[in-house]
Amino acid sequence: MNTQTNEHHPWAEPYKIKMVELLRMTTREERLAAIREAGYNTFLTRSRDVYIDLLTDSGTSAMSDRQWAGIMLGDEAYSGSENFYHLEAAVREFYGYKHLVPTHQGRGAENLMSQILISDGDFVPGNMYFTTTRLHQELAGGTFVDVIVDEAHDPENTFPFKGNVDLDKLDALVQEVGADRVPYISLEGNVNMAGGQPFSMENLKALRQYCRKHDIPIMLDATRTIENAWFIREREAGYSDMPVRKILREICDLTDGCTMSAKKDALVNIGGFFACNDDEVFKKAQNLVVVYEGLHTYGGLAGRDMEAMAQGIRESVTEEHMAARIGQVRYLGQKLLAAGIPIVRPIGSHAIFIDARRFLPHIDQEHFPAQSLAAELFIESGIRTMERGIVSAGRDPETGKNRKPKLELVRLTIPRRVYTQAHMDVVADAVIDVYHRREEIRGLKMVYEPEYLRFFQARFEPLT
Ligand SMILES: Cc1ncc(COP(=O)(O)O)c(C=O)c1O
The missing domain is CATH 3.90.1150.10 (Aspartate Aminotransferase, domain 1)
Incomplete structure (x- = not known):
């Protein structure tokens, strides 16, 4: 496909530098x-x-001139900021979820989701742990269970989809504790702790089928899912001609909601969100965010932060x-x-x-x-x-x-x-x-x- 990249140097930077930050050399x-x-x-x-x-x-990206321009368009109203609606539109367009609750960063969203979905004594399977994600699951009374494929634990194994869920491991857990003790599966795109390793679409589709049968929602950690989509395009049959943003949508459409640290893929210095399709879960998140982060149309962010995020999302999927x-x-x-x-x-x-x-x-x-x-x-x-x-x-x-x-x-x-x-x-x-x-x-x-x-x-x- 035409990836709009430079023929002479396929990864040459698609930007030029307008401002620099000087570095200090030390002895x-x-x-x-x-x-x-x-x-x-x-x-x-x-x-x-x-x-x-x-x-x-995390939060260390350089923002574009358009993102900085967005900062100047911050609508710093306590409630109903225009920037919230711009962000909501971007999340709906590229991630596809119906409902959005902004949070100050990823762990704010993890806190909301864990408190809403996990009950004391529950088990939360996931494709390897992430530090803050697991801690919020534990603080909500859950126990994390690693169901990633074995290849992920071997740094020398070159399996292309080391982020895959091992459905046998998941099924063993469900058989042992019962599906009603599994409030959701936590699925991370491009698994950080495994070395930034993707899951395949084939694996996600099989997971969806399994979860539908057992009535278990799939909650995505969308933090680096565009990067996951890129690897699906590179490595999985049937995707080589599909734009990365379409693959991202296909991933999200196979899941029920997500937590997002926008400080990564979405190219902002601060920000995150919880998104989902379920109306009841959304209502609870909208209510709980007021306790921990701020009103449901800013969730701990300034209006300008949401504008930079909305623009960052648009740039991140190119x-x-x-x-x-x-x-x-x-x-x-x-x-x-x-x-x-x-x-x-x-x-x-x-x-x-x-x-x-x-x-x-x-x-x-x-x-x-x-x-x-x-x-x-x-x-x-x-x-x-x-x-x-x-x-x-x-x-x-x-x-x-x-x-x-x-x-x-x-x-x-x-x-x-x-x-x-x-x-x-x-x-x-x-x-x-x-x-x-x-x-x-x-x-x-x-x-x-x-x-x-x-x-x-x-x-x-x-x-x-
Ligand atoms: C995969 C993953 N999930 C969640 C988080 C938590 O996000 P935040 O640092 O924005 O709270 C991070 C942050 O490093 C992460 O890498």
């Missing part, structure tokens, strides 16, 4: 002092000490934007693979995930290899990344023991429209340099552990 001594001060947790470092910020792709997005991430991944760096494969959409188990085989998982590696990359080059392994997995609420995920990863997350190809080269060189002296890297011990989502604020010290 190794400065970075060492900064990471010590931050308790070897990149989340606790200051942005001014960072050279290339690959901590997250072929040229997505080609540049996926192309840049793939460029970095291929450089690392060529240098023999162990990364999760296939290369995902939003980040490169280094396999810290293979990078640092001499560090036991109890000594936080991915956390150590993230700190080391920062010391090496001022590149800020994050841990996605034993620290992020947290403790089992029943046993209090550390969960020990098979995947022990460092995430190099690429913000949308922010960095250049030269930046990607710097990142690759820094990772390769650290790889060459990997035996020097030591593990860490945790010296402070917060109760919730510990990876954000935990502090560490190097093992002596």
